Amino acid sequence: MLGKLDWSAIPFDQPIPLVAGAVVLVAILAVLIWVVVKGHLPYLWDEWITSVDHKRIGVMYILLASVMLLRGGSDAIMMRIQQAVAYQSQGYLPPEHYNQIFSAHGTIMIFFVAMPFVIGLMNLVVPLQLGVRDVAFPTLNSVGFWLTATGALLVNISLVVGEFARTGWLAFPPLSGLSYSPGVGVDYYAWSLQISGVGTLVAGINLVTTVLKLRTRGMNYLRMPMFCWTTLASNLLIVSAFPILTATLAMLLLDRYLGFHFFTNEAGGNVMMFMNLIWAWGHPEVYILVLPAFGIFSEVVSTFSGKALFGYRSMVLATMAICVVSFMVWLHHFFTMGAGPDVNAIFGIASMIIAIPTGVKIYNWLFTMYGGRIRFATPMLWSVGFMVTFIIGGLTGVLVAVPPADFMLHNSMFLVAHFHNVIIGGVLFGAFAGFEYWFPKAFGFRLDERWGKAAFWFTFTGFYVTFMPLYIAGMLGMTRRLQHYDVAAWRPWMIVAAIGMAVLSIGVICQIMQLVVSIRNREALRDRTGDPWDGRSLEWATSSPPPVFNFAFHPDVRGEDAYWDMKTRAQQQSFEHDVPEYQDIEMPRNSPTGFICAFFASIMGFALIWHIWWMVILGGLGAFATFVVFAWRDHDEYVIPAEEVARIDRINLEERRSLVSMAGAV
Amino acid sequence: MNLLDPQGPVAAANSTILVDSVFIMLVIVVPTIVAILAFAFWFRASNTKARFQPDFVYSGRVEMVVWSIPALTVILLGGVAWIGSHQLDPAAPVPGTGSPVRIQAVSLDWKWLFIYPDQRIATVNTLTVPAGAELNFQLTSSSVMNTFFIPQLGSMIYTMNGMVTRLNLRADNEGKLQGLSAHFSGDGFPDMMFDVNVISPLAFPDWVATTAKSDAVLNEASYKALMQQGIERGRPTYRLEDPRLFDLIATQHIPPGPGPELISAAGRSHSGGHDAR
Numbered sequence A: 001m002l003g004k005l006d007w008s009a010i011p012f013d014q015p016i017p018l019v020a021g022a023v024v025l026v027a028i029l030a031v032l033i034w035v036v037v038k039g040h041l042p043y044l045w046d047e048w049i050t051s052v053d054h055k056r057i058g059v060m061y062i063l064l065a066s067v068m069l070l071r072g073g074s075d076a077i078m079m080r081i082q083q084a085v086a087y088q089s090q091g092y093l094p095p096e097h098y099n100q101i102f103s104a105h106g107t108i109m110i111f112f113v114a115m116p117f118v119i120g121l122m123n124l125v126v127p128l129q130l131g132v133r134d135v136a137f138p139t140l141n142s143v144g145f146w147l148t149a150t151g152a153l154l155v156n157i158s159l160v161v162g163e164f165a166r167t168g169w170l171a172f173p174p175l176s177g178l179s180y181s182p183g184v185g186v187d188y189y190a191w192s193l194q195i196s197g198v199g200t201l202v203a204g205i206n207l208v209t210t211v212l213k214l215r216t217r218g219m220n221y222l223r224m225p226m227f228c229w230t231t232l233a234s235n236l237l238i239v240s241a242f243p244i245l246t247a248t249l250a251m252l253l254l255d256r257y258l259g260f261h262f263f264t265n266e267a268g269g270n271v272m273m274f275m276n277l278i279w280a281w282g283h284p285e286v287y288i289l290v291l292p293a294f295g296i297f298s299e300v301v302s303t304f305s306g307k308a309l310f311g312y313r314s315m316v317l318a319t320m321a322i323c324v325v326s327f328m329v330w331l332h333h334f335f336t337m338g339a340g341p342d343v344n345a346i347f348g349i350a351s352m353i354i355a356i357p358t359g360v361k362i363y364n365w366l367f368t369m370y371g372g373r374i375r376f377a378t379p380m381l382w383s384v385g386f387m388v389t390f391i392i393g394g395l396t397g398v399l400v401a402v403p404p405a406d407f408m409l410h411n412s413m414f415l416v417a418h419f420h421n422v423i424i425g426g427v428l429f430g431a432f433a434g435f436e437y438w439f440p441k442a443f444g445f446r447l448d449e450r451w452g453k454a455a456f457w458f459t460f461t462g463f464y465v466t467f468m469p470l471y472i473a474g475m476l477g478m479t480r481r482l483q484h485y486d487v488a489a490w491r492p493w494m495i496v497a498a499i500g501m502a503v504l505s506i507g508v509i510c511q512i513m514q515l516v517v518s519i520r521n522r523e524a525l526r527d528r529t530g531d532p533w534d535g536r537s538l539e540w541a542t543s544s545p546p547p548v549f550n551f552a553f554h555p556d557v558r559g560e561d562a563y564w565d566m567k568t569r570a571q572q573q574s575f576e577h578d579v580p581e582y583q584d585i586e587m588p589r590n591s592p593t594g595f596i597c598a599f600f601a602s603i604m605g606f607a608l609i610w611h612i613w614w615m616v617i618l619g620g621l622g623a624f625a626t627f628v629v630f631a632w633r634d635h636d637e638y639v640i641p642a643e644e645v646a647r648i649d650r651i652n653l654e655e656r657r658s659l660v661s662m663a664g665a666v
Numbered sequence B: 001m002n003l004l005d006p007q008g009p010v011a012a013a014n015s016t017i018l019v020d021s022v023f024i025m026l027v028i029v030v031p032t033i034v035a036i037l038a039f040a041f042w043f044r045a046s047n048t049k050a051r052f053q054p055d056f057v058y059s060g061r062v063e064m065v066v067w068s069i070p071a072l073t074v075i076l077l078g079g080v081a082w083i084g085s086h087q088l089d090p091a092a093p094v095p096g097t098g099s100p101v102r103i104q105a106v107s108l109d110w111k112w113l114f115i116y117p118d119q120r121i122a123t124v125n126t127l128t129v130p131a132g133a134e135l136n137f138q139l140t141s142s143s144v145m146n147t148f149f150i151p152q153l154g155s156m157i158y159t160m161n162g163m164v165t166r167l168n169l170r171a172d173n174e175g176k177l178q179g180l181s182a183h184f185s186g187d188g189f190p191d192m193m194f195d196v197n198v199i200s201p202l203a204f205p206d207w208v209a210t211t212a213k214s215d216a217v218l219n220e221a222s223y224k225a226l227m228q229q230g231i232e233r234g235r236p237t238y239r240l241e242d243p244r245l246f247d248l249i250a251t252q253h254i255p256p257g258p259g260p261e262l263i264s265a266a267g268r269s270h271s272g273g274h275d276a277r
Helices: A016-035 A041-049 A054-085 A093-132 A139-157 A184-214 A227-260 A271-306 A312-328 A331-338 A340-370 A377-398 A402-409 A415-442 A449-475 A487-522 A562-572 A591-607 A613-631 A642-665 B007-043 B060-087 B203-212 B220-226 B247-248
Strands: A585-588 A637-638 B101-106 B111-116 B121-124 B126-130 B134-141 B146-150 B153-159 B165-170 B175-181 B194-199 B237-240
Touching: A016 A041, A041 A054, A041 B111, A054 A093, A054 A139, A054 A415, A054 A487, A093 A139, A093 A184, A093 A227, A093 A271, A093 A331, A139 A184, A139 A591, A139 B165, A184 A227, A184 A591, A227 A271, A227 A312, A271 A312, A271 A331, A271 A340, A271 A377, A271 A415, A271 B060, A312 A340, A331 A340, A331 A402, A331 B153, A340 A377, A340 A402, A340 B007, A340 B060, A377 A402, A377 A415, A377 A449, A402 B007, A402 B060, A402 B153, A415 A449, A449 A487, A585 B146, A591 A613, B007 B060, B007 B165, B101 B126, B101 B146, B101 B153, B101 B175, B101 B247, B111 B126, B111 B220, B121 B126, B126 B203, B134 B146, B134 B247, B153 B165, B194 B203, B203 B237, B220 B247
Parallel strands: B101 B134, B126 B194
Antiparallel strands: A585 A637, B101 B111, B111 B121, B121 B237, B134 B165, B146 B153, B146 B175, B175 B194
16 A cells, blocks of 8 residues: 555654654644744745746745755764764764765755755846846746755655665666665655756746747847856756756666666666766756856846956857856766776866866956956855855866876865865855845845855855865875775864864854844845846846836846946936836736646655555646646736836836935935 | 875876876966955955946957966866876886786675785785786776775776776885775775785785685685675685686676665665674
8 A cells, every 4th residue: 555665664763864854844834833823824825836926936946945955054064073073983873874964965955955046046037137027938937946846855755754865966876776775765866856857957948948038128149147148058058968867867767666777787787878877967967057156146246346247248158168068078077987098088178178168257257356346245255255266166176177187086075175166166155146136136125244244254264164174185085975984194184174064054054144134124124226236237127026027118228237228328318207108917827736736746756766656646647637727727817907017116116216316415 | 095195106197197287277276366356355445546447348358368378278288188198097007027916806895805816816805915016907896886996006996897997006115005995885885995015026925825825715605705795894815716706707607796685665775784883
């Protein structure tokens, strides 16, 4: 009846996951009860869960990423403590638990923190920057989000029901095959990534289409803000790379479920094929993450320097060059396979070539600052911190692209330090910069600067104290994923790294405090202009938060930095507009399709993991039926009457006029 | 295990390339970081002496320089990578004194087996080699992937079941080194560290003779017992019955090692034997 599932799936003998799981469960129940008792459920359902508004979906993506950041961060803290204490001893985590933790840490941080964070920011901002009212496929967008949430849910269920993969975040066979990982851990890993992978793919299709097909009047390609370009590049990579991941995991699952031999030791299976395929997705993946971050830094550096982006066309070229070349370098993840000198050298050089456009980007940000008037608000601090940190990560990255150097550094703590250097220093700093920068746009009030700056300095310092010692440990021959070790020379560096982790944690606490303090003081921090940073692109042309239809009129774009251009012209001419003629606006209706689809997908995923076949059929049919019902809908749009549009828009215009006239009077 | 304290020509060449590459990059990285901090500081909004140039958004000359600097660096480093990859191909010969020593390494769950087919001996978790001689490694795995790595001798390489990889090394100085697996292979992975004893070429035949007197015999049966999942705390040595044992392993005539058994139907797998703890 319940397949492989029985009471022994609950790890009653392991207090850490049990207590953690219980605490989370109690917290979720408490929130649910609070929501129901306070009568917030209809609001949540109507305004968020069934919302197809790209801004709401973007916020939910970021919320998901933030919650999962705490989960992945807890894993990181446990790992750093384990390696600090497990010198000539077993530490406090047995191998079967430690191995799950580092596997879950990697999986969560990439798939359920970095990905939803950047996709959330792209969702929130890109339609606004393009001057349009929504994304190309609003309901599909909601489906994408909820499927990602399903993946995250399954990973978290594995904490208390069964186990997670103990194979590392890429589950290399044959270790991840049925012979060597007979438990459900790898199944949890693979099914959660299959389901969330579908979500990511539809998000990618949606954003590519949005950028290519929905732009306001005059917004031709070479007038798009840099963030839109990097969004385009990143989502082109999603659309072309994620199917590879899906196919690869499907083959692994066929091996595990139906006795196929794609990647087994026996019967002609080929483990190196898995290596090639997973990295053919895995290397573009890092650019999927970092390109949007590059876009965020471009917006932030330009805004806070009070200048247009230096070398805009060069930046576009560099972005697209990275997009293309990132597909041709995957083999540098396994130079030590013994492929031969020609293959290694070619892939090594191809990998270095990516450093050229990346270097150009750094210099262009540098010259954007040159001759500027730089305001060091929190987003700008993250950006400068990024530039310095990312260069170091780039240096070590090019170093491991040199095959003979990689022969010493592959899989070492040096490599661990390198990719944290670029992912934290690049993606996470970028996500935080974007969060601080666009928060007022999403919620209508700014974030507290003092807590924001404290968060930056603790995170920045904590990063260096944590990861510089790992570089050194790698130079001392320390490999990754060690549950314990006997080499005395490594010990001090592991202790320093654990201290760094504590500093990083203070940074996270400051980030949370910033949110709490800002929500309390939201009236004082209110952004009434819609343009708190003296911005340059169209998202600042509408109110904060924007009305559901974003813009009462489609903006007319006449050059780069569209909104800056409008502001300049408005100053030169009089600020008085002709009284505009408002029109009805059609917007997509809310739809529970995404939520219900993901509900059934969760059931199906869980049932597949535990071999509960009747439930698999139930979940599959449910998800399909949801799709059919949606496909047969009669009405998918509703009309906002012109008077309502006018009313909302006039409030915004009044606020802006009053502020402008106040400034004029002073 | 310091990578910058090489004990053989391969490690020395690897670490030279490593250090040289870092210096080549530092030449542009350091000025760039300094410029970032300097520009960020000088052009701060409160500095009234800094000249505001909002229209400085394009300069052909600057563009040319910013594309050229990383491009030239990459051309230089690309040359290093090309030449280095060929000179330091793991399979390339490493000339040494005396006759080369053939060693067949097999990664087991979770220990290393070193077979000396010419000497007809085998050891577990210790590798004893003569200083100065060329060491020809052939490597495979009994089950999952691992990576064979002696940091101070250089160049690591994967071990894979059903496949043979090649690696040539040389140890120049007598002494004790350490090796490890550099690719995660399961619960006993941290215990896959092994000792490397580099002894004088004169003492090597004596060591071989002593080891050959070992009571334990390595044949198909004892190999199958050895490849069960578990950790080896001791340093057993064997007389080798059949010098073709490695070929039998590499060609899968001896089937791959078994994995763990499940402790419950509910899918929490259990790592072989309590010795994993």
